[in-house]
Amino acid sequence: TYIVQEGDFAVDIAARFNITVQDLMETNAIRNPSLIFVGQQLLIPYQLGVETDVTLLVAPSGRDTNDCGTDLVPCQTINGALSVADGFPEIRLASGVYEEPLIFDRDVALVGNGIENTILTGDFTGTVLTVNPDVSVTLLGMTITGGNAEFGGGILNYGEINVQNVRVSGNAADLVGGGIANLGSFIGNYVEFRDNYAPFYPDIYSALDAGFLAGDGMAFVQENNIPPPRPDIEGQINIGALVEVTTTDGDG
Secondary structure (H helix, E strand, C coil): CEECCCCCCHHHHHHHCCCCHHHHHHHCCCCCCCCCCCCCEECCCCCCCCCCCEEEEECCCCCCCCCCCCCCCCECCHHHHHHHCCCCEEEEECCEEEECCEEECCCEEEECCCCCCEEEECCCCCCCEEECCCCEEEEEEEEEECCEEEECCCEEECCEEEEEEEEEECCEEEEECCCEEECCEEEEEEEEEECCECCECCCEEECCCCEEEECCCCCCCCCCCCCCCCCCCCCCCCCCCEECCCCCCCCC
């Protein structure tokens, strides 16, 4: 879902989510695309851009003893859905708060119900979401918050991650990358950073040898006047460029 903001036009919303205005109108029974209003909640017919093998449903009201195959029998947790998934799963998350450690060692696509509705939190006990090497993860339509770690409080990526229409807020790290630490390959479109903390690179840190690609709605600033932290001998972390990422809706 998407909540219409001041200054939004249907054509801009459609472009943001890589859909047509006609798709947006049909999904939301809109007859005139000029008659959308601030605060209106729109359903977005999303496009993952990857081909998955199975679709599973997760909701706070579900049970992990279910097969997760329909809205009537969802799993309760993301890890519960992963335990019954065959192949490359698309896991659709209903509105709610999901507090569980997520360490992905297999390819997965997580689809939330919008940044205001689907919340993944670490409850400040560790990284919210870790992507292991040689693993591909797609995130769409959710908020990542409440992470706290040495680096990569919200997301710690060693593999490949594609982040679309995601808010990363209220995460912290002791060293770098309060919001995201990227040590693999990162693709982002309309990623909103808010109130993340780290002594260096509070929103997003990307190592020198990591892959980093930004799409629509993202801006980059490299700062050279901030002294780098001392090298972490044990973790052997490269110090990359400071990257500040904002969106048309975010505050930086």
